[in-house]
Amino acid sequence: MRSHTHKTAAAVGALAAVVALTVAAPPAAAAGRDVTADVLADRDVTLSGDTVVTVPPGTTTYDGVFRGRGTLTVRGTGTLVLTRDSDFTLPKPRQRQQVNVLGGNHPYVTTTDADPPAVTVARGATLQYGNGGTTGLIGHFPYNTPAFRLNQDNIRVDGTLRLSLRSAYNLGTISGSGLITQPRFLWGTWDLSGTHSFSGVIDNGTQVNAGRPEFATSLPAVRKVLNQGTWTVDTPLGRTVTMGMDFYQREYGSDINVQSRPGGKVVLTGRYSWSDRGGDTDPALSDPALNRTPARKNVNKRGTNIKGANVQWGDGTTNEIFMPGTAETVYINLLAARSRSLLTFDYNGPVTLGAPIGGGRFHDTLAAPGAGDIVIKGTKGNDVTFAAVQYYDGSTTVDKRAVLRLGNGRAGGDGGLYTRGDHYKIINNGSLVLNNTSRALSLSRIGGSGSLTQSGAATTTLTGSAVTYTGTTTVQKGTLALRGGATLARSRAIRLTSPKSRLDAGTSGLRVGAGRTLTGKGTVKGAVTNDGVVAGGLTVSGDYTQSGAGELVLRDGPLKVTGTVRLAGDLDLAAVAATAGADRARRITVVDHRGRSTTTGSFTGLKEGAKLQLNDTTYRIGYRGGDGNDVVLTAVSASPSRSSSAADAARTAAGPPASPGTRTANAAAGGIGWWPYVLAAGLLVGLAVPATRFGRGRGRGQRRGGRHAAQGR
Structure with a gap:
């Protein structure tokens, strides 16, 4: 029974169109035996070398199979739909790739010196695997690979490859510069294993495994991924997987799930953005502000779930943050699986995180605290702003040369940290800048060798005896208050840089110890004991006591004291x-x-x-x-x-x-x-x-x- 569009009484006209296309094709594409007539007639084809199918305009559904030894090139302007699985291989002289299973008790698969493509989809043509069912794949599976089947039939896609399958499948090594697309809601899973030179666009409608414990994935040339389903990244034991492309979403409900094995790491260097133009082949966003503006029916809300993984955003060569948006347009979940998660920021310029990191399920980010830790890496220029109150329960580390800002200094951009978790602490070896405009901050457990700067109008309160950082304390604006036993006894210098700077030392007062300085033009509220160096120009709203170890330096005017x-x-x-x-x-x-x-x-x-x-x-x-x-x-x-x-x-x-x-x-x-x-x-x-x-x-x-x-x- 004929089941394709062109299997009608007008077959002669269709064949004439095929002939015209064949004549118009470039010489390189014309090489090989032309089996178009067999495909249009639904006959099985046995390959015995290079083989060509020229697909006429429209959709051709093929119920036959390809077998034998050779290559298959699909060209033309139409769509060829395969409804049955085909199995053929390259001729022996062209087979060269080496497939190895490494890792001992934690096996993973590597492929080196990949074979040339067994299947090629030429520019302008569309090849569709399956028709919404479980069959229609071209593949040969001779390898004993763990937990997935590695396809020996590699494929080059310069046109379009549509994956309309509900099963799990593998395409071998992919190359070319076209479009690989998977319709939404089919729930088929593409195991995208190994290293690929493909430089086109991937449209993920359901599920892609770009890395698993059994294989690492590398897509160094892929420009963009249109993610309309779930893109999952995982790693073998001790391996690093880098995803350098930009991700885009067009409809509500997509996410990126990241996992890693012990010693493994996932590096994401692009952006995960909404797309409102460019279609499937070139997704893009007309205005970056739309990533921060809620759209109708939440169609621009996208998220990432970090599941017990070691994840890094950026590689020190960019300052485009991976998740641009706000709590209304993105969600970020930091979860514990085999271990707590770790998220590292590694940028070479200023970036702003406008959404909270929590630990809920999918969109419900704030249903539970995030289970993991954050690191601001010490790359030159790495300047990260948290413009939302964070909800992860772990530590925050600011490496030397790095900057973390809580708050962006503008209305609606106040930041903060969740301080009630058992793992909470701040290890500041760089610069911590407190820049909220209206929301008061309260921080404790701050150590490290870095500096702390109060620069926002909103008050920041440091609490508890575990405030032990040794860098300079600067109050540029607003009030920095000390409560609950917090002191600045280990801060090497304290600077109040403007007349409106205010340091509230509380009932414990402020002791300027040996080798430490207190300078500036602002006001210290509370008693000051000088065992180090105090510079004039300050106002002490309290008692001032200078010991025999202390020194007063006349600078910016006299020292003003309201107490004794x-x-x-x-x-x-x-x-x-x-x-x-x-x-x-x-x-x-x-x-x-x-x-x-x-x-x-x-x-x-x-x-x-x-x-x-x-x-x-x-x-x-x-x-x-x-x-x-x-x-x-x-x-x-x-x-x-x-x-x-x-x-x-x-x-x-x-x-x-x-x-x-x-x-x-x-x-x-x-x-x-x-x-x-x-x-x-x-x-x-x-x-x-x-x-x-x-x-x-x-x-x-x-x-x-x-x-x-x-x-x-």
Whole structure:
């Protein structure tokens, strides 16, 4: 019984069309025996070399089979539908590929030196395997491969190959630049094993296994995948599988599932985007903003399920994030299977994750916390923003040179971490930037050698005794608060960079330990104990206590204190000299004590009324100046004219001889001297104390050279 479109009484006309197509075909495509008439007549074909079928326009359904030894090329402009399985092989002289089963107790299959194609679909033609059933595949299966059947009949697709099968199947090694498409809702599974040179587009309508424990998959030349079903990536034991193509979705309900075996890893370097144009052959998105805008019936919602896998987004050569979107347009699930999952971000520029990582089932991301950990890899330029509150229960590691930002600094882009999980902690060896605009952040268990920056208007609170990071703490904007025993005792430097910067030290106060600095222009709320270096310009909304180990550096104006002031330790006279020389000040306020109590104590060697020689002017220090309790320096001798000769300027830079009881800036500088600050008036304008002056290069156990050496005492 004839069952194809062209098996009618008009067969002569169809054959005439075939002849015309054959004549028009290029010489290379015309090679081989033409069996078009046999196919149109539904006769079985035995191959005995290179064989050609020229498919006329429309659809031709073939109920016969191909067998024998040879190759089959399908060309023309129509569609050839195969309804029965065919089995043939290449002639022996053309067979060269080696198939090996490796891995011992964990076997996996490798194919090397692949055979040339046994089947070729020429440009313009369509070959369809099956008609919605379980048969219609061309294949030969001589290999004893574990858990899947490896097809020996490799295929080249420059036209279209349609996989209309409900069974599990393998196509061998694929090449060409056309389209391989699988209709939706058939639930057939394509085991896409091995390494392929195919450079066209894959349209997955149901299920593709691009890697399994029994084989690795490599598709280095594939440009795009239109994923309208489930694309599953897995690895053999200890193997890395890289998927470099862009994925697109056109309809609701597709996802990418990622798994890996112990020691295995999956690297995804492209993007998973919605597609609103380009059809099957060239899926594309007209506007990147559509990935972040909910569409009708959720047709642009797509997701990934990471199932106990080691997954990396990016390979350090791109800054296009794998899942562009928001909680309304994408979902990301981090699950535990054989082990907890690990997701690493490896980009060479800024990327933004606009959706939460959770652990629910498919679209229901927030039904459970994600079971896994996150790493921001230390690739130069890797700058990752979490613009959504995350819901995974594990650790977050920021490698050296990498940046993690919580919040993007814009309305609707606040971020955060789930802090209640047993595995929660932050290992920050790079830069952690807190940039929420309205949602308050609360973080704990922060360790590592990296820096922390508060840059958003919303308050960030650090809690608990496990805040132990050692990098610099910077408050650029908003408030950074310390509660529940949290301190910054291990942070090497604390900087409040603007008048609106606020550090709320709580009832425990802030202790600036040896070798550490507190600088800037903002406000510290709470008591400050200075055992290290504090720079003027700050406001302490609380008590200020400077121990004998502490040092006050005059920078950006006086230190302003609203509580009690207790003084000991050093005053950096070189910095004071720079200030005095820059503006020829007659009076310099060191501590602006805004509270009502009396300032107690004094800087080492600088009792009430002691004289200091700064540049070419003698000053007297007072601890009851200003409104009665400020620390001030008042000039007691006139400054010489600015028209001094070069020799006078040199003598001024060297400093006048010290009279008994008079402190000098150069003596106070411990041998370095204060001359770098006062070489010329032009150099002094806008001069700030170098950072190296704050630490003074001394560690524990080192002798204090000091700004107040014995010479001046």
